[in-house]
Amino acid sequence: MTDPPSSEAFVAFPDGFGSRFIVTVDTEEEFDWTAPFSAEGFTLDAVPELGTFQRFCEEYGVCPLYLIDYPIATSPVAAEVLGEAVRAGRADVGIQLHPWVNPPHDEAISTHNSFAGNLPEPLERSKLAVLRDVIERNFGRAPRVYRAGRYGVGPATAPILLDHGIAIDTSVRARFDYSSGGGQNFRDLPVRPWWVGAPGRLMELPLTTVFWGLLRRYGPILYPKLWRAPRLRGLLSRLGLLERIPLTPEGASAVEAIRGIDMALREGVPVLVFSFHSPSLQAGHTPYVRNAADLAALYDWWRTVFAELARRGVRPTSVAEIMAAARLA
Incomplete structure (x- = not known):
């Protein structure tokens, strides 16, 4: 999954597909990003704000993709806030695996093991299976998209995903390198989607940078x-x-994002993948949203970006549309 694809591996889309965008949300618990990883001590205070963001996106015709980890998947509040939108097709759900809070807990909690792809294959498989099943049970939809927490894919990840009905992986953060902390180096990978292995089975949909x-x-x-x-x-x-x-409100200004959109369109990227972390929907949980002014600025960022995308004729898309278009090409 981390090898540069051949030119034949890139996903083809029909001529009428054009360039589209999808908003992905790393939907997770709140924890201290500067502290050691722990299976305990997290909170879920920002979960109700997912409903606010969902309503905001619906005003713009955007179908967000919530990549849900275990504490969110088992939260009755999260199921209540997002469940109806997911079942009605106004939102998508996928998997985000944070190994340190996801059973079974058979590993030592460490920085190395915070990347799921570094775990022994049976344990990575078991953790993903538990999370996949609880998402389907509590949100009423089988997840078809995966993102490894901390972008931590490994050599066994692709076959595990295929065995659990995952059609799209979106763990690759192109042009970033996490190898110094034990993760993967995505520096030389492209931003256009490609097939991992045999065409038509598992699509890599990298975050856009x-x-x-x-x-x-x-x-x-x-x-x-x-x-x-x-x-x-x-x-x-x-x-x-x-x-x-990177196309994110976390660390990139709206002016920078518009430059990024322009560059991505010049490069012919068919699907622009935006991302951010759900704890940023409430002040005080991430370095990017420390107070009410920062939170207002985050929503203003999305308003500006959505307006620019509309001006450029870049329409929002969904998991179902991406998969259907790739099959038709």
Whole structure:
């Protein structure tokens, strides 16, 4: 799943599909991002705010994809807040595996084991099976999409997903490298969807990240060399020379996101994948939304981005539409 695909592996879409976008939400418990991983001590205070975000998206005709982990999947409040929208097709649900809070708990909790793909194959399989089944039971839909928590796919992940009816993996965060912490290096992977293995079975739908600026063509080479030089990265960005832009309200301004949208469309990306974490829907849980002003800014970010996408003729899409279009091509 982390090998660069061949040119023949890219997913083809019908001519009429054009460029579309999907909003993915890493739907998870609140925890201290700076503390060691723990199976306890988390909260679910932001769960009711999922309903607010769902109603907001519906105003724009957007069908969010909630990638749900175990504490959310077993939360009666989450099922109450999202269940009807999921069953009616106004929202999608998928799987997000946080191993440290997901039974069975047969591993030592550590940074290395926080990447599900680092676990022994039987344990990764068992954790995913438990989570998949509880999502279907509590939300009324079998999940067809997977994202590994911390983007932690491994060598056994693809066959495990296929065995559990998963059609789309969206764990690859293209142009990011998590190997220093024990995760995967996605630096050289593309942002266009591709088939993992045999065409038509498992689609990789990577999160969208692009390089912007006069030196963007050299981004894959230059940016990794600048990792230990944040001031130089900032200078290159301010001078309009080079900037890495992920399509997320967490750490990217609306102005930057619009640049990213433009670059993604120039590159012919058929599905723009946006993402953020659900705890950001309530102030005080993430570094990106610390107070009420930050929360208002997050919603303003989405309003600005949705307006830009509409202006560019980029329509929202859903899991069902993506899968159907890929089959028709």
